[in-house]
Amino acid sequence: xxxxxxxxxxxxxxxxxxxxxxxxxxxxxxxxxxxxxxxxxxxxxxxxxxxxxxxxxxxxxxxxxxxxxxxxxxxxxxxxxxxxxxxxxxxxxxxxxxxxxxxxxxxxxxxxxxxxxxxxxxxxxxxxxxxxxxxxxxxxxxxxxxxxxxxxxxxxxxxxxxxxxxxxxxxxxxxxxxxxxxxxxxxxxxxxxxxxxxxxx
Amino acid sequence: xxxxxxxxxxxxxxxxxxxxxxxxxxxxxxxxxxxxxxxxxxxxxxxxxxxxxxxxxxxxxxxxxxxxxxxxxxxxxxxxxxxxxxxxxxxxxxxxxxxxxxxxxxxxxxxxxxxxxxxxxxxxxxxxxxxxxxxxxxxxxxxxxxxxxxxxxxxxxxxxxxxxxxxxxxxxxxxxxxxxxxxxxxxxxxxxxxxxxxxxx
Numbered sequence: 290x291x292x293x294x295x296x297x298x299x300x301x302x303x304x305x306x307x308x309x310x311x312x313x314x315x316x317x318x319x320x321x322x323x324x325x326x327x328x329x330x331x332x333x334x335x336x337x338x339x340x341x342x343x344x345x346x347x348x349x350x351x352x353x354x355x356x357x358x359x360x361x362x363x364x365x366x367x368x369x370x371x372x373x374x375x376x377x378x379x380x381x382x383x384x385x386x387x388x389x390x391x392x393x394x395x396x397x398x399x400x401x402x403x404x405x406x407x408x409x410x411x412x413x414x415x416x417x418x419x420x421x422x423x424x425x426x427x428x429x430x431x432x433x434x435x436x437x438x439x440x441x442x443x444x445x446x447x448x449x450x451x452x453x454x455x456x457x458x459x460x461x462x463x464x465x466x467x468x469x470x471x472x473x474x475x476x477x478x479x480x481x482x483x484x485x486x487x488x489x490x
Numbered sequence: 491x492x493x494x495x496x497x498x499x500x501x502x503x504x505x506x507x508x509x510x511x512x513x514x515x516x517x518x519x520x521x522x523x524x525x526x527x528x529x530x531x532x533x534x535x536x537x538x539x540x541x542x543x544x545x546x547x548x549x550x551x552x553x554x555x556x557x558x559x560x561x562x563x564x565x566x567x568x569x570x571x572x573x574x575x576x577x578x579x580x581x582x583x584x585x586x587x588x589x590x591x592x593x594x595x596x597x598x599x600x601x602x603x604x605x606x607x608x609x610x611x612x613x614x615x616x617x618x619x620x621x622x623x624x625x626x627x628x629x630x631x632x633x634x635x636x637x638x639x640x641x642x643x644x645x646x647x648x649x650x651x652x653x654x655x656x657x658x659x660x661x662x663x664x665x666x667x668x669x670x671x672x673x674x675x676x677x678x679x680x681x682x683x684x685x686x687x688x689x690x691x
Contacts, residue, residue: 327614329621336625337591356583363575374564382557390538409610413528420530424537
């Protein structure tokens with residue numbers, strides 16, 4: 290199976306971390322390709338021209354990261370990342386949605402400040418996305434004591450979201466405001482799956 | 491359970507259509523609340539300040555539409571909307587991701603052209619989002635012959651995405667370019683769940 294994506298995409302990182310945790314990363318053919326919303330890369334088999342995209346042997350192309358992670362967890366992994374229906378599943382899926390939501394806002398903020406011509410930037414838009422990022426962080430902080438040593442799609446997504454803040458928003462200083470989350474991430478980010486996927490500068 | 495959202499949100503419509511198809515819509519307490527990215531509504535229990543949000547009896551708040559739909563399908567429905575792991579599930583989840591991806595692009599395009607001050611609009615951004623919308627439509631067209639009479643989260647999301655184009659992009663004329671998709675939607679959109687949830691002008 291061929292996984293298309295870039296090493297700087299936090300959504301691609303979710304797939305890579307899960308695949309390393311599940312011990313099947315080496316079974317994937319990683320096709321390094323980047324894209325931006327204003328320069329869609331025609332080489333990406335996803336009709337939405339986003340990464341990650343996963344080409345299966347039968348020609349089917351799966352996307353986005355949520356679908357790919359769930360598929361791979363069952364197809365190549367042991368199913369540990371997506372608990373069976375019940376409280377553990379809703380907690381994991383809610384955490385994934387929260388991390389993805391933080392990332393959606395952080396990406397939109399980055400496009401606004403680093404991709405869009407400076408004279409076209411809109412402060413109200415930046416403020417609105419920042420409300421979402423901070424809301425997500427506060428919710429993660431409230432949950433951090435419950436994360437324990439859980440490694441599933443919920444905590445993997447949380448860690449990839451925090452890693453993206455460290456990558457693109459180095460000065461945000463989120464650890465000062467959210468110390469329990471910072472303590473949890475200090476440990477989780479030392480996992481081999483996380484250290485192997487730190488985005489390149 | 492309390493569902494917060496607005497009647498104009500296509501993501502909220504997914505939940506409403508699924509709940510009506512599953513026969514449990516009347517069991518939900520619908521809390522009509524709108525929001526925009528630049529004016530986050532503090533009344534929404536979702537830390538990301540997006541709709542839909544679903545408050546469970548134990549105080550847990552689920553989001554986004556994917557998580558809510560899957561939860562409700564099992565908790566109140568008969569599980570027909572989310573097939574068990576296997577080809578039918580990946581097809582349904584891929585279709586949901588495609589419809590959601592179309593909607594993400596269509597919403598960003600609308601924010602760009604209807605919410606952002608006109609002097610701050612960026613044509614390259616609009617063009618990039620339009621590539622995604624058209625890519626999604628072309629993929630849906632290629633699949634339309636396989637939709638048959640399937641009613642699950644994949645076809646529900648597809649229909650809600652097309653309904654949003656009709657609501658906000660009346661002049662797009664997608665039916666001319668994608669006739670098989672148009673023929674499928676002409677039938678699907680007549681389902682009581684769809685006619686009951688047409689967004690108000």
